[in-house]
Amino acid sequence: MNIVLIGGTIEALLVAEHYSNDHAVSIIEIEAEVGLPSVHPGRVIDIDLFRSYFSEEQLEFLSMHANSDGWGCRWDWVLKHLAANVARQGVQFFTRTRVLSSTKQDERIILELNSSERATPIKLITDRVILFSDPSTDGPGGRNHHFPPFQPENFHLLPSVSWFGGTVLSKDVDGSHSAELVIQRADGMTELWWRGSPPWKPTHGFIEQCTNHLSPDVNHLSFDSVVSRVRDFLEKPFKL
Incomplete structure:
Protein backbone atom coordinates (compact mmCIF):
# COMPACT_ATOMS: atom_id res chain seq x y z
CA MET A 1 0.00 0.00 0.00
CA HIS A 65 19.72 15.88 30.83
CA ALA A 66 18.13 14.54 34.01
CA ASN A 67 15.31 16.62 35.52
CA SER A 68 13.28 16.02 38.67
CA ASP A 69 10.40 14.54 36.65
CA GLY A 70 12.14 13.16 33.58
CA LEU A 158 -5.85 17.05 21.17
CA PRO A 159 -7.81 20.10 22.35
CA SER A 160 -5.33 22.95 22.50
CA VAL A 161 -4.58 26.34 24.04
CA SER A 162 -1.89 28.89 23.29
CA TRP A 163 1.49 28.27 24.94
CA PHE A 164 4.60 30.45 25.03
CA GLY A 165 7.95 28.71 25.25
CA GLY A 166 11.18 30.54 25.97
CA THR A 167 14.76 29.29 26.30
CA VAL A 168 16.99 31.11 28.78
CA LEU A 169 20.38 30.68 30.41
CA SER A 170 19.94 28.24 33.26
CA LYS A 171 21.74 30.65 35.62
CA ASP A 172 19.03 33.26 34.93
CA VAL A 173 16.22 31.05 36.23
CA ASP A 174 14.96 32.06 39.67
CA GLY A 175 11.88 31.36 41.77
CA SER A 176 9.89 34.28 40.35
CA HIS A 177 9.36 32.95 36.82
CA SER A 178 6.07 31.09 37.62
CA ALA A 179 6.44 28.90 34.52
CA GLU A 180 4.09 25.91 34.33
CA LEU A 181 6.76 23.70 32.79
CA VAL A 182 10.50 23.94 33.43
CA ILE A 183 12.94 21.75 31.47
CA GLN A 184 16.67 21.91 32.06
CA ARG A 185 18.90 20.93 29.14
CA ALA A 186 22.50 19.75 28.95
CA ASP A 187 23.56 22.80 26.92
CA GLY A 188 23.26 25.15 29.90
CA MET A 189 19.82 26.30 28.78
CA THR A 190 16.42 25.93 30.43
CA GLU A 191 13.07 25.88 28.66
CA LEU A 192 10.23 27.74 30.39
CA TRP A 193 6.65 27.26 29.22
CA TRP A 194 3.56 29.31 30.09
CA ARG A 195 -0.02 29.15 28.92
CA GLY A 196 -0.56 32.52 27.28
CA SER A 197 1.99 35.33 27.57
CA PRO A 198 4.99 35.08 29.90
CA PRO A 199 4.69 37.30 33.00
CA TRP A 200 8.44 37.18 33.61
CA LYS A 201 11.50 38.48 31.77
CA PRO A 202 14.91 36.81 32.10
CA THR A 203 18.01 38.87 32.82
CA HIS A 204 19.54 38.25 29.39
CA GLY A 205 16.29 37.88 27.48
CA PHE A 206 14.87 34.83 25.73
CA ILE A 207 17.52 33.23 23.54
CA GLU A 208 14.80 31.26 21.75
CA GLN A 209 11.05 31.76 21.91
CA CYS A 210 7.95 30.39 20.24
CA THR A 211 4.19 30.31 20.54
CA ASN A 212 2.12 27.29 19.62
CA HIS A 213 -1.22 25.66 20.32
CA LEU A 214 -0.64 22.62 22.53
CA SER A 215 -2.67 20.54 24.96
CA PRO A 216 -3.61 22.42 28.14
CA ASP A 217 -2.57 19.32 30.12
CA VAL A 218 1.18 19.34 30.80
CA ASN A 219 1.04 15.54 31.09
CA HIS A 220 0.45 15.45 27.33
CA LEU A 221 3.55 17.54 26.61
Whole structure:
Protein backbone atom coordinates (compact mmCIF):
# COMPACT_ATOMS: atom_id res chain seq x y z
CA MET A 1 0.00 0.00 0.00
CA ASN A 2 1.13 3.57 -0.72
CA ILE A 3 0.57 5.91 2.23
CA VAL A 4 1.02 9.69 2.30
CA LEU A 5 1.38 11.55 5.59
CA ILE A 6 0.80 15.31 5.44
CA GLY A 7 2.79 17.30 7.97
CA GLY A 8 6.27 16.45 9.21
CA THR A 9 5.22 16.28 12.86
CA ILE A 10 6.71 13.91 15.40
CA GLU A 11 3.48 11.90 15.29
CA ALA A 12 3.84 11.54 11.51
CA LEU A 13 7.45 10.40 11.86
CA LEU A 14 6.54 7.72 14.40
CA VAL A 15 3.63 6.52 12.25
CA ALA A 16 5.99 6.46 9.24
CA GLU A 17 8.45 4.32 11.18
CA HIS A 18 5.72 1.74 11.78
CA TYR A 19 4.12 1.72 8.32
CA SER A 20 7.38 1.79 6.35
CA ASN A 21 8.09 -1.78 7.43
CA ASP A 22 5.38 -3.03 5.06
CA HIS A 23 4.28 -0.08 2.93
CA ALA A 24 5.64 2.72 0.73
CA VAL A 25 5.40 5.89 2.82
CA SER A 26 5.79 9.55 1.82
CA ILE A 27 5.73 12.64 4.04
CA ILE A 28 4.67 16.04 2.68
CA GLU A 29 5.88 19.07 4.65
CA ILE A 30 4.96 22.61 3.68
CA GLU A 31 8.00 24.09 5.47
CA ALA A 32 11.55 23.86 4.13
CA GLU A 33 12.75 21.66 7.01
CA VAL A 34 11.36 18.92 9.21
CA GLY A 35 11.87 19.75 12.89
CA LEU A 36 12.11 23.52 12.60
CA PRO A 37 10.96 25.75 14.07
CA SER A 38 10.91 23.94 17.42
CA VAL A 39 7.46 24.45 18.94
CA HIS A 40 7.18 21.73 21.59
CA PRO A 41 8.80 21.14 24.99
CA GLY A 42 11.87 18.90 24.85
CA ARG A 43 10.58 16.60 27.55
CA VAL A 44 10.95 12.85 28.10
CA ILE A 45 9.58 10.87 31.06
CA ASP A 46 10.59 7.24 30.38
CA ILE A 47 14.18 7.30 29.19
CA ASP A 48 14.13 3.60 28.27
CA LEU A 49 11.16 4.16 25.95
CA PHE A 50 13.00 7.08 24.37
CA ARG A 51 16.22 5.12 23.92
CA SER A 52 14.40 2.41 21.97
CA TYR A 53 13.94 4.83 19.05
CA PHE A 54 17.55 5.99 18.67
CA SER A 55 21.06 4.65 18.16
CA GLU A 56 23.77 5.10 20.77
CA GLU A 57 25.42 7.73 18.58
CA GLN A 58 22.16 9.67 18.32
CA LEU A 59 21.56 9.47 22.07
CA GLU A 60 25.06 10.80 22.70
CA PHE A 61 24.35 13.71 20.35
CA LEU A 62 20.97 14.45 22.01
CA SER A 63 22.71 14.81 25.41
CA MET A 64 19.73 13.91 27.57
CA HIS A 65 19.72 15.88 30.83
CA ALA A 66 18.13 14.54 34.01
CA ASN A 67 15.31 16.62 35.52
CA SER A 68 13.28 16.02 38.67
CA ASP A 69 10.40 14.54 36.65
CA GLY A 70 12.14 13.16 33.58
CA TRP A 71 14.71 14.28 31.04
CA GLY A 72 15.31 17.38 28.94
CA CYS A 73 16.59 17.70 25.36
CA ARG A 74 16.36 19.81 22.23
CA TRP A 75 13.06 18.84 20.58
CA ASP A 76 14.11 19.94 17.11
CA TRP A 77 16.98 17.45 17.14
CA VAL A 78 14.68 14.67 18.26
CA LEU A 79 12.66 15.26 15.09
CA LYS A 80 15.79 15.54 12.95
CA HIS A 81 17.06 12.16 14.09
CA LEU A 82 13.65 10.51 13.71
CA ALA A 83 13.41 11.94 10.18
CA ALA A 84 16.84 10.55 9.31
CA ASN A 85 15.88 7.15 10.71
CA VAL A 86 12.69 6.83 8.66
CA ALA A 87 14.48 8.09 5.54
CA ARG A 88 16.93 5.21 5.99
CA GLN A 89 13.90 2.90 6.09
CA GLY A 90 12.82 4.19 2.68
CA VAL A 91 10.38 6.98 3.56
CA GLN A 92 10.24 9.67 0.86
CA PHE A 93 10.16 13.34 1.93
CA PHE A 94 8.56 16.20 -0.02
CA THR A 95 9.60 19.37 1.83
CA ARG A 96 8.50 22.87 0.84
CA THR A 97 5.55 21.19 -0.87
CA ARG A 98 1.87 22.10 -0.81
CA VAL A 99 -1.23 20.06 -1.71
CA LEU A 100 -3.31 21.89 -4.33
CA SER A 101 -6.12 19.33 -4.59
CA SER A 102 -7.09 15.83 -3.56
CA THR A 103 -9.42 13.61 -5.58
CA LYS A 104 -10.47 9.98 -5.36
CA GLN A 105 -10.68 7.81 -8.45
CA ASP A 106 -11.20 4.03 -8.55
CA GLU A 107 -10.23 3.60 -4.89
CA ARG A 108 -6.99 5.56 -5.43
CA ILE A 109 -6.32 9.07 -4.17
CA ILE A 110 -4.69 11.59 -6.50
CA LEU A 111 -2.81 14.48 -4.89
CA GLU A 112 -1.79 17.47 -6.98
CA LEU A 113 1.35 18.94 -5.43
CA ASN A 114 3.11 22.24 -5.89
CA SER A 115 6.63 23.13 -4.79
CA SER A 116 8.82 26.20 -5.07
CA GLU A 117 11.49 23.88 -6.48
CA ARG A 118 9.29 22.74 -9.39
CA ALA A 119 7.89 24.94 -12.14
CA THR A 120 4.76 22.84 -12.66
CA PRO A 121 2.60 20.80 -10.25
CA ILE A 122 3.08 17.04 -10.03
CA LYS A 123 0.57 14.31 -9.25
CA LEU A 124 1.05 11.70 -6.56
CA ILE A 125 -1.18 8.61 -6.62
CA THR A 126 -1.67 6.82 -3.32
CA ASP A 127 -3.99 4.51 -1.39
CA ARG A 128 -4.23 6.37 1.89
CA VAL A 129 -3.72 9.96 3.05
CA ILE A 130 -3.45 10.98 6.71
CA LEU A 131 -3.39 14.62 7.82
CA PHE A 132 -1.16 15.43 10.81
CA SER A 133 -0.63 19.18 10.52
CA ASP A 134 -3.19 21.70 11.68
CA PRO A 135 -5.13 22.67 8.52
CA SER A 136 -5.76 26.17 9.91
CA THR A 137 -2.04 26.98 10.24
CA ASP A 138 -0.54 28.95 7.36
CA GLY A 139 2.68 27.89 5.71
CA PRO A 140 5.29 30.09 3.99
CA GLY A 141 3.77 33.11 2.28
CA GLY A 142 0.49 32.59 4.14
CA ARG A 143 -0.34 29.59 1.96
CA ASN A 144 -1.71 26.26 3.07
CA HIS A 145 -2.84 22.89 1.76
CA HIS A 146 -6.09 22.71 -0.20
CA PHE A 147 -7.75 19.29 -0.19
CA PRO A 148 -11.24 19.43 -1.71
CA PRO A 149 -12.98 17.61 -3.15
CA PHE A 150 -11.53 14.64 -1.20
CA GLN A 151 -10.80 15.18 2.48
CA PRO A 152 -8.05 12.98 4.01
CA GLU A 153 -8.45 11.19 7.32
CA ASN A 154 -7.16 13.07 10.36
CA PHE A 155 -4.74 11.96 13.00
CA HIS A 156 -6.44 12.74 16.30
CA LEU A 157 -5.49 16.22 17.49
CA LEU A 158 -5.85 17.05 21.17
CA PRO A 159 -7.81 20.10 22.35
CA SER A 160 -5.33 22.95 22.50
CA VAL A 161 -4.58 26.34 24.04
CA SER A 162 -1.89 28.89 23.29
CA TRP A 163 1.49 28.27 24.94
CA PHE A 164 4.60 30.45 25.03
CA GLY A 165 7.95 28.71 25.25
CA GLY A 166 11.18 30.54 25.97
CA THR A 167 14.76 29.29 26.30
CA VAL A 168 16.99 31.11 28.78
CA LEU A 169 20.38 30.68 30.41
CA SER A 170 19.94 28.24 33.26
CA LYS A 171 21.74 30.65 35.62
CA ASP A 172 19.03 33.26 34.93
CA VAL A 173 16.22 31.05 36.23
CA ASP A 174 14.96 32.06 39.67
CA GLY A 175 11.88 31.36 41.77
CA SER A 176 9.89 34.28 40.35
CA HIS A 177 9.36 32.95 36.82
CA SER A 178 6.07 31.09 37.62
CA ALA A 179 6.44 28.90 34.52
CA GLU A 180 4.09 25.91 34.33
CA LEU A 181 6.76 23.70 32.79
CA VAL A 182 10.50 23.94 33.43
CA ILE A 183 12.94 21.75 31.47
CA GLN A 184 16.67 21.91 32.06
CA ARG A 185 18.90 20.93 29.14
CA ALA A 186 22.50 19.75 28.95
CA ASP A 187 23.56 22.80 26.92
CA GLY A 188 23.26 25.15 29.90
CA MET A 189 19.82 26.30 28.78
CA THR A 190 16.42 25.93 30.43
CA GLU A 191 13.07 25.88 28.66
CA LEU A 192 10.23 27.74 30.39
CA TRP A 193 6.65 27.26 29.22
CA TRP A 194 3.56 29.31 30.09
CA ARG A 195 -0.02 29.15 28.92
CA GLY A 196 -0.56 32.52 27.28
CA SER A 197 1.99 35.33 27.57
CA PRO A 198 4.99 35.08 29.90
CA PRO A 199 4.69 37.30 33.00
CA TRP A 200 8.44 37.18 33.61
CA LYS A 201 11.50 38.48 31.77
CA PRO A 202 14.91 36.81 32.10
CA THR A 203 18.01 38.87 32.82
CA HIS A 204 19.54 38.25 29.39
CA GLY A 205 16.29 37.88 27.48
CA PHE A 206 14.87 34.83 25.73
CA ILE A 207 17.52 33.23 23.54
CA GLU A 208 14.80 31.26 21.75
CA GLN A 209 11.05 31.76 21.91
CA CYS A 210 7.95 30.39 20.24
CA THR A 211 4.19 30.31 20.54
CA ASN A 212 2.12 27.29 19.62
CA HIS A 213 -1.22 25.66 20.32
CA LEU A 214 -0.64 22.62 22.53
CA SER A 215 -2.67 20.54 24.96
CA PRO A 216 -3.61 22.42 28.14
CA ASP A 217 -2.57 19.32 30.12
CA VAL A 218 1.18 19.34 30.80
CA ASN A 219 1.04 15.54 31.09
CA HIS A 220 0.45 15.45 27.33
CA LEU A 221 3.55 17.54 26.61
CA SER A 222 6.18 14.82 26.41
CA PHE A 223 7.67 12.30 24.03
CA ASP A 224 5.94 9.56 26.03
CA SER A 225 2.51 11.06 25.43
CA VAL A 226 3.20 11.32 21.70
CA VAL A 227 4.15 7.64 21.55
CA SER A 228 0.97 6.71 23.44
CA ARG A 229 -1.26 8.62 21.01
CA VAL A 230 0.53 7.11 18.01
CA ARG A 231 0.11 3.59 19.35
CA ASP A 232 -3.61 4.21 19.94
CA PHE A 233 -3.93 5.41 16.34
CA LEU A 234 -2.08 2.41 14.92
CA GLU A 235 -4.34 -0.01 16.78
CA LYS A 236 -7.43 1.31 15.03
CA PRO A 237 -8.45 -0.74 11.96
CA PHE A 238 -8.29 0.92 8.57
CA LYS A 239 -10.66 -0.04 5.77
CA LEU A 240 -9.80 0.65 2.16
